[in-house]
Amino acid sequence: MAFNRYGAVVALLGALAFAGPVVGQTVAAEQRLIDRLVEEDLGEFAIDYLERAAADPLIPDEFKRVAPYRIAKLRVNEALRRRDAASRRAALDEAIALLAKLPKPSEVGGAEGRALTDAVGRLALAEADEARRQSLTALSGIPGITVKRARRELRGAKKRLRTAVERYEAELEALRGVSSGTPDGDRRGDLRLRLAQARLLAARLDNELASTYASGSDEAEKLNRAAAERLGELYQKYSKWVVGLYAHLYEGRCYRQLGEHALAAGCFESLVTQPATTPELSRLVTLANAELVALRLATNDVAVAVEDGEAWLDTLEGSQREGAEAATLRYWVGIAKQRLAAGDGLNDSARKRLLRSARELLGEAARTPSEVQAPARDAWADATALLGIESADPRTFDEAFQAGKDAVEAFSAAEVGRAAADQDDTSVRAEFESQRVDSLTAAATAFEAALELADRKSPDEQVNEARYLLAYLDYTAGRDARAIKLAAGVALRAPDDPSAEAAARLGIAALDRRRRQPLDKAESERVAMNLNRLAEFTAERWPAGDAAAIALSVLLAQALDNEDLAAATRIAANAPPDQRPELKLRLAAARWERHARDPEATAADRTAMIDQLLGALDRATQSGAAVPLRATVAVYATEALLEAGRPLEAAPLLEAAEHGVATVVRAKTPPADTKAFLLAALRTYVRAAAWSGGNIDRVEEALDTIGEVCNDSGSPDEFRDVLLATAVKQQADLAAATAPADAQRTAVAALAETLERLRTPLAGAEWNRALWRCQALLKLSDEAGAERRQELTMAASDAFGELARRIEREPGFAPSASAGLAVKLQLGECERRLGDYGGAFEAFASLLVERPALLEVQRSAARTLQDWGQADGDAERLEQAIVGARPGDDRKNRVWGWAKLAAVAGQAATRDPKRRELFFEAWLNVAECRYAAANLRSGAERTTQLRKAANTVRAMQRQYPDLGGPDRKQQFEELGAKIDQTLKRSAA
Numbered sequence: 008m009a010f011n012r013y014g015a016v017v018a019l020l021g022a023l024a025f026a027g028p029v030v031g032q033t034v035a036a037e038q039r040l041i042d043r044l045v046e047e048d049l050g051e052f053a054i055d056y057l058e059r060a061a062a063d064p065l066i067p068d069e070f071k072r073v074a075p076y077r078i079a080k081l082r083v084n085e086a087l088r089r090r091d092a093a094s095r096r097a098a099l100d101e102a103i104a105l106l107a108k109l110p111k112p113s114e115v116g117g118a119e120g121r122a123l124t125d126a127v128g129r130l131a132l133a134e135a136d137e138a139r140r141q142s143l144t145a146l147s148g149i150p151g152i153t154v155k156r157a158r159r160e161l162r163g164a165k166k167r168l169r170t171a172v173e174r175y176e177a178e179l180e181a182l183r184g185v186s187s188g189t190p191d192g193d194r195r196g197d198l199r200l201r202l203a204q205a206r207l208l209a210a211r212l213d214n215e216l217a218s219t220y221a222s223g224s225d226e227a228e229k230l231n232r233a234a235a236e237r238l239g240e241l242y243q244k245y246s247k248w249v250v251g252l253y254a255h256l257y258e259g260r261c262y263r264q265l266g267e268h269a270l271a272a273g274c275f276e277s278l279v280t281q282p283a284t285t286p287e288l289s290r291l292v293t294l295a296n297a298e299l300v301a302l303r304l305a306t307n308d309v310a311v312a313v314e315d316g317e318a319w320l321d322t323l324e325g326s327q328r329e330g331a332e333a334a335t336l337r338y339w340v341g342i343a344k345q346r347l348a349a350g351d352g353l354n355d356s357a358r359k360r361l362l363r364s365a366r367e368l369l370g371e372a373a374r375t376p377s378e379v380q381a382p383a384r385d386a387w388a389d390a391t392a393l394l395g396i397e398s399a400d401p402r403t404f405d406e407a408f409q410a411g412k413d414a415v416e417a418f419s420a421a422e423v424g425r426a427a428a429d430q431d432d433t434s435v436r437a438e439f440e441s442q443r444v445d446s447l448t449a450a451a452t453a454f455e456a457a458l459e460l461a462d463r464k465s466p467d468e469q470v471n472e473a474r475y476l477l478a479y480l481d482y483t484a485g486r487d488a489r490a491i492k493l494a495a496g497v498a499l500r501a502p503d504d505p506s507a508e509a510a511a512r513l514g515i516a517a518l519d520r521r522r523r524q525p526l527d528k529a530e531s532e533r534v535a536m537n538l539n540r541l542a543e544f545t546a547e548r549w550p551a552g553d554a555a556a557i558a559l560s561v562l563l564a565q566a567l568d569n570e571d572l573a574a575a576t577r578i579a580a581n582a583p584p585d586q587r588p589e590l591k592l593r594l595a596a597a598r599w600e601r602h603a604r605d606p607e608a609t610a611a612d613r614t615a616m617i618d619q620l621l622g623a624l625d626r627a628t629q630s631g632a633a634v635p636l637r638a639t640v641a642v643y644a645t646e647a648l649l650e651a652g653r654p655l656e657a658a659p660l661l662e663a664a665e666h667g668v669a670t671v672v673r674a675k676t677p678p679a680d681t682k683a684f685l686l687a688a689l690r691t692y693v694r695a696a697a698w699s700g701g702n703i704d705r706v707e708e709a710l711d712t713i714g715e716v717c718n719d720s721g722s723p724d725e726f727r728d729v730l731l732a733t734a735v736k737q738q739a740d741l742a743a744a745t746a747p748a749d750a751q752r753t754a755v756a757a758l759a760e761t762l763e764r765l766r767t768p769l770a771g772a773e774w775n776r777a778l779w780r781c782q783a784l785l786k787l788s789d790e791a792g793a794e795r796r797q798e799l800t801m802a803a804s805d806a807f808g809e810l811a812r813r814i815e816r817e818p819g820f821a822p823s824a825s826a827g828l829a830v831k832l833q834l835g836e837c838e839r840r841l842g843d844y845g846g847a848f849e850a851f852a853s854l855l856v857e858r859p860a861l862l863e864v865q866r867s868a869a870r871t872l873q874d875w876g877q878a879d880g881d882a883e884r885l886e887q888a889i890v891g892a893r894p895g896d897d898r899k900n901r902v903w904g905w906a907k908l909a910a911v912a913g914q915a916a917t918r919d920p921k922r923r924e925l926f927f928e929a930w931l932n933v934a935e936c937r938y939a940a941a942n943l944r945s946g947a948e949r950t951t952q953l954r955k956a957a958n959t960v961r962a963m964q965r966q967y968p969d970l971g972g973p974d975r976k977q978q979f980e981e982l983g984a985k986i987d988q989t990l991k992r993s994a995a
Contacts, residue, residue, distance in 0.1 A: 076122030079105050080129045103130065121194070124174045128201055131171035134164040135208050139215055139378075154219050161216045168209040175202040203241070203250045210237040210254070214261055228265060235261035249287055252278060256295055263302050275299040279319075290332040293319065297336040300343055309346050316340035331377035338379040338386070341368035345390055359413075366390040366416060391420035400456070404465040407457035408473055414450030415476060421446055451480045468505055471497050475506040475513070482517050490517040495541055502548050511545040512554040519561050535565065550583050563590055567597045588623070589632035595623035596640050599647065610651075617647045628666070635677040637666035642688050645695050649736075652743035654698035655750060661695055661705075668692045669705070672712065682716060689713050690733045694740055697757030698750045706757040710764055727768035731776060734761045738783055741790060748792075755791045759799060762787070766806075774822055777813070778830070781806040785833060788840070797841065804837035828854060832864055839867065844875035848902075852893050855901045862911065866925065868902045873936055882940040889936050905929045905936065927963075927971035931978055934959040938986055950993055957986045 082105060137160065179198050185191040213234035220227040238258035245251030259274025278295035281288060296319040303312030316336060323333060344365035348358045369390055372383035391413075401407035421443035454477040461470045478493035494514035498507050518538040526534065542558035549555050559582050566575035575597065579590040602608055602616045624640050641660050645668060648657040661669045668688050671679040678684040689709050696705040710730070717726035737758040744754070762784055769780050784803035791799050810830050814821045821827040835850035851868035854861065869888050876884035891900030891907060903911070909929035916923035934956045941952035960983040963970060970976040 073122045076126045080122075080126040083126070083129045083133045121178070124171075124178050124198075127167075127174050128171045128205065131164070131167040131205060132208065134160075134167045135212060137164070139164075139212075158216060158219050161212050161219070165209055165212050165216075168205050168212070171205050172202060172209065175205065200248075200250070203245050203248065206241055207238075207250055207254050207257075210234050210241060211257055213237070214257060214264075217261075217264065222264070223266075231261045231265050234258075235265070249291065252281065252288075252291055256291065256298065259295075259302075260298055263298065263305060266305075268302060268306055271302050272299075275302060286327070289323075289327055290330065293323070293327070293332040293336055297332070297339050300336065300339040304339070304343055304346060309343055309350070312343040313340060313347060316343060329375070331375065334372040334375035334377040334383070335379050337368040338372040338377075338383045341365045341372065341383070341390070342386060344368065345386065345393075348393070362390050362393055363413075387420065391416050401453065401460065404457050404460040404462070404469075407453050407460055408469050411450050411453035411457055411473065411476060414446045414453055415480075417446035418443060418450055418480075447480055447484065451477060451484075454480070467501070471501050471504045471506045471510075475510045478510065478513055478517075482513060487517045487521045490514070491521065491537070495537070498541065499544060508545075508549045508552055508554045511541065511549070512557055514541050515545065515554070515558055515561055519564075522565075539565070546582075551585070555583070556586050556589065559586060559590055560593065563593055567594075572598070572601075585630065588627040588630035589636060592623045592627040592632060592636060592640055595620050596636075596643055599643055603647075613647075613651055617644070617651060617653075620644050620647065628663070634665050634671070638668070638671045638678055638688075639684070641666050641668060642684075642691050645691050649691075649694050649740050650743065652745050654695065654740060654744045654754070655746055657695040658699050661692060661699075668695070672709070685716055686713065686729055689716070690729065690736065693733050693757065693761065694736055697737060697740070697754040698744070698746060699753065703753060703757050703760060706760060710761065714764075727765070727772070727776075730761060730765050730768065731779075734758060734765060734780075734783065737761060738786070741787075751790075752792055752795075755787060755795065758783075758787055759791075759795070759802075763802070770809075774820060774826070777810055778826075781810055781830075781833065785837065800837055800840045804834065804841060807834040807837060828858065828861070828864075832861075832867060835871075836867055839871045839874060842878065844871055844878065847871045848875065852902055855893075856895075859901055859903075862908070862922075862925065865903050865908055866928075869905050869908060869929075869932070872902070872904070873932060873939075876936070877939050880943055882943040885936045885940040885943075889933050905932045909933065924971060924975075927967070927975050930959065930963050931975065931982065934963075934979075934982055934986075938982065938989075941989070950990070953986055953990050953993065957983065957990065960986065 082101065139161075175198050179195060179202065182191055182195040182198070185195055187196070211234070213230045217227040217230035217234065220230070235258050238254045238261065241254035242251050242258060245254065255274050256278055259271045259278075262268075262271035262274065275295050275298050279292055279299060281292055281295075283289040283292045296316060300312045300316040303309065303315070317340060320333070320336060320340065327333065342365075344361050348361035348365065353361070366387060369383050369387035372379060373387050377383075401410055421439050454473045457473045458470070458477070461473075474493045474497050478490045478497075481487070481490035481493070491514055494510040494517060496510075497504060498511035498514055501507055515538065518534060518541060522531070522534050522538055538561065542562045545558040546555045546562070559578060563575050563578050566572075566578060572594075575594055579587060579594050582590050599616055599620050602612065605612075608616075620640065621644055624637060624644060627637055627640075641663065645657045645660045648654065648660075661667050663670060668691055671677075672685065672688050672692060675685070679688055689712055692709045693706055693713075696709065697703065699705065713729055713733075714726055717729060737754070741751075741754055741758065744751070746754070762780055765780055769777050781803060784799055784806055788796050788799035788803055807830055811827075811834055814827045814830065821830070831850060831854055835847045835854075838844075838847035838850065848868060848871045851864050851871060854864050855868065858864070872884055872888035872892065876882070876888060887902075887904065889904050889906050891902050891904035893901040895901050900907075906929075909926055912922045912926040912929060914922075916926045937952050937956035937959065941949050941956060944952060960979055963979060964983070970979050
């Protein structure tokens with residue numbers, strides 16, 4: 008298997024869950040298993056195990072009673088793993104609905120009560136986190152979340168937190184007086200901490216809610232005042248805990264927003280003097296410094312704000328410089344520097360230095376997820392705009408170089424603004440596009456001037472950086488020729504320069520893009536030669552860097568484009584060890600593509616290629632290879648396993664932590680940020696998730712997403728075509744797969760869901776597509792279990808009925824008269840399966856009035872009479888199934904019955920295998936009908952019918968020993984045995 012992590016867990020579950028638990032398994036052992044799965048980040052497996060436990064007689068009852076509450080908590084955890092806001096919200100709503108259905112234990116004590124407390128608490132924290140996220144989104148101006156909705160979410164989260172606090176308090180009261188060091192003592196300590204955190208978060212939500220109202224309004228002041236009072240109480244109560252110190256921090260924030268600066272300063276200054284002896288305390292003190300900078304700005308102590316903020320930033324080391332806390336401090340220091348730059352008494356040079364420093368700080372804050380990320384991005388764009396673009400001709404290299412750098416920042420700001428702008432706001436997007444073009448032109452002009460003004464006094468590093476940045480601008484503008492010359496020049500002539508590796512990467516990208524354009528033979532060979540030269544130099548000069556990885560990838564791609572697998576293999580084998588797994592994964596993917604196109608490939612070849620692909624993916628995953636490549640190969644591998652009839656092995660690929668099909672689709676990270684890959688991945692996900700067992704929620708979610716993606720493009724035909732292609736593949740997967748019954752049932756349900764969603768898109772489709780859905784539903788009803796067979800048959804009947812009505816409404820819709828007859832035949836077949844024997848028989852009989860020689864219709868009519876007779880206990884109708892019915896004017900039966908069908912089929916059986924099959928089927932049914940009729944009679948008449956049935960079977964066995972094949976032979980033998988036993992009982 009490619010995923011050892013999943014393999015180990017499946018082995019664990021195989022011993023403890025899927026194969027059934029050990030008799031006498033203790034509650035503690037079961038809980039350890041769940042805890043182990045959660046620790047391994049495999050919550051879905053834990054949920055699956057808990058759901059199975061409910062029906063397992065060997066699982067202790069105590070564990071079963073607790074299981075629903077643990078499932079609810081795990082559902083919350085799984086919801087929070089989703090990066091997409093809509094998907095996360097929907098999953099949380101499901102968890103809320105699940106928890107609401109659970110019985111509330113009347114007593115706080117006991118395992119059920121503890122589990123309910125845990126589930127309620129986890130849900131409350133999740134709701135609060137989601138509400139804060141919604142609030143930040145609304146306040147940042149990002150479309151999709153209104154301020155009114157954010158307020159509703161915050162108030163709902165507060166209500167849920169109150170419920171959690173009540174449960175914590177009640178359970179703590181029940182644990183009063185327990186000894187420390189015991190399980191109950193440990194539980195009490197844990198609950199006290201959770202209670203403190205819940206109270207802190209509830210008070211913070213009031214501060215968050217205040218932010219949704221205008222600053223200084225009565226609503227904002229009232230909420231902040233209440234939050235400050237509660238936070239102050241929490242600080243007094245928990246001052247020895249970190250949670251108490253955070254309460255003091257947010258108390259100070261409330262006072263700052265209320266304009267009570269002295270009280271705010273008292274809170275922050277007491278915190279910044281705390282010894283930052285742990286990472287958690289360091290983060291707290293960093294936030295306190297950020298709040299102090301914000302307070303200094305509020306009191307117009309701008310210079311002090313800058314000085315103090317920079318002083319603390321300088322003390323941060325290593326990982327302390329990363330994260331939301333450091334980003335928040337950088338944001339406020341950046342704002343302070345912007346404010347300082349706007350003051351009087353500064354010359355232009357000093358003002359620009361401050362703005363450039365502010366822009367750098369704000370840019371770093373804008374790249375880090377935090378509560379200030381959105382305002383940091385806006386402030387960064389403002390700082391860039393304030394710097395402006397130099398329009399005067401520069402007089403020195405330094406002036407030109409700095410003007411170019413400023414213009415590049417302005418270009419980046421315009422790119423960010425354009426990306427963030429509402430898609431429908433064309434005027435704003437046009438403004439950003441204009442700024443983008445202007446700044447790009449200005450940057451290119453400035454760097455061209457810098458290179459002209461460069462002399463021996465100009466720093467080599469800056470000259471080479473100017474060449475590199477000009478190459479970047481040329482590449483962005485599509486001017487590959489100059490981009491190649493400048494970038495390759497820096498890389499090859501100054502390989503020790505700080506810009507050289509980046510220049511090599513850019514030169515390779517430009518050459519590779521040039522290589523893919525239509526070129527004459529001579530130019531194509533020249534570009535390929537230069538690309539090889541630069542790529543080989545880069546891989547050798549910087550073997551451990553990103554540029555080398557790109558260079559080797561390009562070399563490998565060239566070899567694969569030239570169908571030179573031997574050269575590609577050498578490149579991958581000779582690469583540095585850390586890059587080898589990724590290159591070998593690319594090679595494995597290319598080999599798989601070649602194999603998939605090979606019509607002579609055997610099943611053994613396919614198995615070997617799939618194993619190679621999975622092995623390469625596993626090694627690339629362990630080495631940390633690029634996620635987009637792994638995601639692409641994961642889709643290949645999933646498709647390969649499905650087509651090879653191994654769907655259960657495909658399931659682990661869906662949810663792989665970084666590159667799983669579901670993971671990248673939900674996150675919309677590369678390569679799922681492109682529509683083509685996204686739709687391909689979603690189709691594959693629908694197919695593979697169908698075999699995961701249980702419900703089909705994940706399949707429905709993926710089908711919903713396909714609809715959203717296609718609707719965004721405004722093409723309903725695209726949605727129809729993608730869904731139809733998915734259904735065709737699902738049908739093929741069902742035919743190829745070897746899987747347990749529960750997985751097969753889920754796959755049937757998933758295809759049924761896809762076919763249902765195709766009903767409207769195919770309502771006006773052309774003949775072949777409309778007919779395919781009808782036939783697929785009928786075929787699926789054959790493969791479905793008894794619990795769904797009638798439902799699917801009814802769906803097929805409705806589909807064929809609509810098709811028949813379209814034939815009548817739209818002349819020329821059916822390609823031929825025979826095609827129309829086939830639809831009526833299949834509609835009758837649906838009615839037969841649904842037990843409407845009279846309606847089915849009338850449909851078949853009407854078809855046979857004009858076309859009595861339609862053997863398939865005759866077969867269906869005979870089968871209908873047989874089923875009808877058996878269902879009603881009507882021996883006369885069973886006789887009609889044998890000899891026929893509905894005589895015409897010539898007194899010949901229009902419906903032939905099984906006997907004549909056998910005679911007609913027997914005449915052509917030697918030439919036509921289908922007729923041979925019908926011949927044996929017809930004689931078997933003659934015997935079946937006689938046996939069924941005998942069982943409806945008594946006495947001599949019963950014995951006579953039994954003997955006729957026995958004689959039919961024996962005659963066929965004597966004359967045709969093989970009886971049409973092993974399956975049919977077994978049917979004859981089993982029927983003969985039943986008849987003989989019945990005869991013996993009758994004789995006795």
